Amino acid sequence: MNDPEAIPDPAAHPAIRPDSTKDKCRDSPQMLVELDKLLKLAGPMLFVSLLQFGIQMLSVMFVGRLGELHLASSSLTTSIAGVTGYTVMIGMGSALETLCGQAYGAKQYAMLGVHAQRAMLVFGILSIPISVLWIFTGPILGVLKQDPEISAMAGESAPWLIPSILPFGILQSQTRFLQTQGITVPQMATTAVGCLVHGVVCWVLVDKLKMGNSGACLANGVTYWVIVIVLAGYIKVSSSCQETWKSFSLEGARGVLSFLKLGVPSAFMMCLEFWSFQVFIVLAGLLPDAELETSMMLISLNTAAVVFRIPNSLGSAVSTRISNELGAGNPGAARMAVRVVLLLAVSQGLLASSIATATRHVWGCIYTDDKILITYLSVVAPKIAVCNFIDGIHGVLSGCVRGCGWQNCGAYISLGAYYFVGIPVALLFAFVWRYGGEGFLLGIIAGSSVKVILLLVVTVSIDWEDEAKKAKENVDACSMQQ
Template sequence: MCRQPSCANGEDGALHLCQQPPVSQPELYFFSIEDGHHGSLDKQMMKQAFDDNEFNRWPTPIEIVEEMKAISRISGPMVLAGLLLYSRGMISMLFLGRLGEVELAGGSLAIGFANITGYSVISGLAMGMEPICGQAYGAKRWSLLGITLQRTILILLCASVPIACLWLNMERILLWCGQDQQITKMAGVYITFSLPDLLAQAFLHPLRIYLRTQNITVPLTCCATVVVLLHVPINLMLVVYLKMGIRGVAVAAVWSNLNLVLSLLGYLCLSGVYKKSWEGVSKECLKGWRSLLSLAIPSCVSVCLEWWWYEFMIILCGLLVNPKATLASMGILIQTTALVYIFPSSLSLGVSTRVGNELGGNRPAKARIAMIVALLCAGVLGLLAMTFTTIMRHRWGRMFTQDTDILQLTSLALPIVGLCELGNCPQTTGCGVLRGSARPSTGANINLGSFYFVGMPVAIIMSFVFNTGFTGLWLGLLAAQASCAALMLYVLLSTDWILQAQRAKDLTGAHQTEHESFKFQETCHKAAHDNHASVTTLNLQQLDDCTSDSLPLITVQIVKPEETKLCSENHF
C-alpha cells in the first residue's frame, strides 16, 4: 500500500493545501489526480518521453547479451518442455504400431483429423490471451491477468462443444470422403475416447500462457517431465495389461494431459503465484469478451492456416505416382519439421512474452531491442536447421524405414526442408512479435497470402505441370516460407513502437490513469507558481508496491521560502 502525507480534505479535487513549518531545503511532494475522464494517451506526449535515436540505432553488445539472457530464461525451459511433449507423441505412436497396421493407420488418421478440426482451433483461440496477459504483466495490472484467464477458459469450453459434435460424426464424414471403412472405424473409436481431451486442453493452454507471460517457465518443464515419465507406465497398464487396444492409447493421451493440468494447478496453489492476479471467480469474466475475441479469432485463423497447409500436402501426395512411398516420406518429413519447429516456436513464445511485457511497461525501445535480438537468434537457428538437414539427408530416413523408394524421396526433399527452415525460423519468431504487440490479424493475413496465394499454386504447378512430383510440393512450401519471411520482416522493421506502446495502454486500461497524470503536470506547475515556488523536478512514476488500481504519482520537487507547502492525499 502506498503511503502519502495526510492533509486537510479539499472540496472536490485531489490537490490540497495545508500549513507546515518553513523548509530550508528542497523537498519532494506527491500529487495525484482523480478525474472521471478516460481519454486515450496522446501520441505526441509519449514522443516527448523518448529520444528518437532510441528507435533508429542498433542495440549495443551489452544490450544484445542482456536481451538474449532474458529471452533464454523463457525460451530455454520451453524448448525442453517441447521436446518432452514431442517424445510423448512418439510414445503413443509406438504403442499404436504394436497393435497393428490398421490400428496405426486409424490412430494416425484420427490424430490428423483432431489436429485440423480441434487442437489447432483451441491452440489458436488460446493465443488471444497472450498479448493481453503479457502487456498486463508489464503494466502491473494484476487483476486483468486473472480475469483474462477465466474468460479464455470459458471461450475454449464454448468452442469445444461444436468440435465435440464434429468428432462424434467423424466416421460418417471420412466415409463420405471415400476413406477405407476399416481404418475409418478404428479412427472413430480413437477420437471418441479422445473427447475428454477437449476439456483438458481448454484448461491446459490458458494455464501455460498465464504462467509464461509472467516469465514462469521452469515449472512447465518440470511438470512436463513428470507427465512424460508417467506416460509409458500408463500406456503399459491400459494397452498391455488391461488390453484396451486403441482405446487405451487414446485414454492414456487424455490422462497425460489431465496430469499436466493438475500438476500446473498444484504448482499455482503451492507457490502462491496466483495471489496477485486471482481475485476469485468473478462475474467480470462474463463481460469484455469482445476485446479478447478480436485477438483470439485472428490468432486462431493464423495457426489454422499454417497447420492445415501440411494436411493439404498429404492430400496432394495421394495424387502423385507411387502414393504409398510419397505418403510415407511425407510422414517422415513432417515428423522432422515438427521436431525442428520446437526451437523457433520456443523462441517465438519467448519474444512474444518479452515484447508484451516491455510494451505493457511503457518501454517501447526495449520491445524493439527484443525483436531485433530474437530475429538474429532466429537467423542462427535457421542456419543450424539447414546444416542439420543437409548433412543428415542420407541418414535420417534410415531411422524410420529401409525402403529404398522412401529413402530416395526423403533424401531429395531434406535439403529443401532445410531451406524452408531458413525462412520458417524468422517467420515463426516474427509471429511471436506480432502476438506480443497484439497484432495477430497481421500475422493471419501474411500466412493466408504466403501459404495459399503463393505456396499452394507453386506446389501444384511444380508437381503436376512441370512434373517434379514430390519435390515440387516442398518447393511450394519453400516459396510460401520465403514470401512469408519477407513480408514479416517488412512489417516488423516498419513498426511504430511508440504507437504500439500506446495501443498496449489502451488494451490493458493503463491509459485511464496515465493520461490524467500527464495532464496533471500543468496543475503542479500552476500550483507551485501560485504559492511562489519553483518546480525543479517533475517525474512520472508508478510505485511498485501499489495495487493495480492505485493512481500513478507525479513527484514534484519545489523550492519555496514560505510556510505554505503543497501536498496531496492519495485515495485507495
C-alpha cells in the first residue's frame, strides 16, 4: 500500500495534477478584467451613439412642426442620404478599427495618424460622387415613381446636405483613431456640444430664417464641422496623442490601397445589411394596406436600430480589444475578449427582448395615436424582440471579424444571409403566403439567423496564434510603406 510506484506521478500525468481543477478558475479573474476593459470602451461609445441619434431627432422635431409634407420629405431625404452616403462612410471607417487597433497594440504609434490620414483622403475623394448624386436626388426620385410633391421637396433640400458629407467622413477617422487608443471622453464631450450647437442652428435656420427642410439639412453640416474642428484641436494639443498624431504629411497619401483593401469590404459588410432593410420598406408599399404596412415597418426598424446601438457599441469595443491584443501578440487575450463579449451580447439581448415583449401593448404609443397601428405593433412586437436578440449576437460577432481584419469574409456573409436567404424568405411570406408586413420581419429573422450561424462558424474556426502572426506581418508591411 505504501509502494511509491503505486502513487501516480503528477508530472507524468498532467491530467491529474493537483492544481489542474484550478485552471478553469483562473479564467474568472481574467474574464472580470476583460469585462472591465470592454465596458470602459463600450459605455462611452454607446453614449456617443445615442447623442448622434439625438442630433438626427432634433432635425426631425424642427421639421415635423412644419407639417406632414415637410416631415415626409425630410424622412425620404434622410433615407436617401443614409443609403448613398453616411452608411458608406461609417462602413469604410470601420476598417480603421483593424488598422489603427493592430498598430496601437504593436506600439507602432505613428502609424495610427498615417492610417487616419489615408482614410480622410479616401473620404474626401468619395464625397465628390456622393455630392453629385445628392444634387440629382429630385430626378432620381421621379424615375423611381415616388410621390411628386414629396420628391420635389426632397430634391430641393438634399443638396443642402452636401456640406455635411466630408466632415462626417473625417469624423469617422477621428473617432476610430481615438477609440483604438481607448480615448473616449473627448468624443462624448464634443458630441454633447454638437447636440447643443445643432439645436441652436436648427432654431436659427428653420424657425428664424424660414429655410424649412433645407435649413435642417444645412444644420447637419454646421454641426459636424463644429465637432470635427473641436476634436481636431484636442488631437493636436493633447499629450495623449503626441505619439500617434504628428502632422499631415505625404505619408498619408501613400499606401491608400492598403486602406481600400479593408475599407471597401468593410463598407459592403455594413451597407448590404442596411440596404436590405430599405428594400423591405419599399416593398411594404406594394402590400394591400400600404400605409399601415409601411408605417409598421418604419417604426419597427427604427426601434430595432435604436436598440442595436447597444450591441453595435459592444462590437466596436471588442473589435478594438481584439485588434489591440493581436497587434501586441497576445492571442489568448483576444480569445478571452470574444468569450466575454458573447456573454454580454446574450445578456443584453435577453433583456432587450424581454422589455420589448413586456411593453408590446404600449410601445406603439410612443410613435402614433392610431389605434389600429398600435394594435398591429403589439402583434409584431415578439418578432421585433427576436430580431433584437439575434441582432445583438451578430453585432458583436461582426466586431470580432473586424478586429481580425476578416472584412471580406464578413461582406460575403452579409450578401448571402440577406440577399440569398432574408429577402427571398420575406417575399415568400409577405406575398405568396400573405403574411403581409409580418413576412418581412420573418425574412429579417431568417437572414440575421443565417448571418449569426455563419459568423459563429468563422469565429470558432479562428486560429488566434496565427492571427497574431498575421497582425504583426500586416503592421510591419504598413510600416515599410512609409
